[in-house]
Amino acid sequence: MANTSxxxxxxxxxxxKTAVNKNRRSRMRTFIRRVEEAIAGGDQAxxxxxxKAAQPEIMRAVGKGILHxxxxxxxxxxxxxxxKAMA
Known part of the structure; x- marks a missing residue:
């Protein structure tokens, strides 16, 4: 345990900081999951x-140091x- 002030x-x-990063990581994963669900559903649009919504969220996580x-x-x-392969 920490001794000094x-x-x-x-x-x-x-x-x-851990709590903030956990929320950011969770938010990014949610956006990724939405893309994967749409792919699984077969709805290309x-x-x-x-x-389009997930891409900036992933790059925001990169900018905040959540991902490399x-x-x-x-x-x-x-x-x-x-x-793209759905087409």
Missing amino acids: SAKKMVRKIER AAQAAL RNTGSRKVSRLSSRV
Whole structure:
């Protein structure tokens, strides 16, 4: 456990930051799930709309440090290729 006052403060800061990052990660995963559900449903128009909403959300997660930028790009690329393959 933290002993110094600065270490105790860092524990408090990390807890707050963890909660924020958890919400951001959850939000990103929700958007990805919507795209995957539209793909599974076979509705290309809905899948494209969901992808259009998910792409900035994934890149926002990259900008906030939730994902590495290559991971974010890979996720967007794989989702878009799956949507494109529906045509």
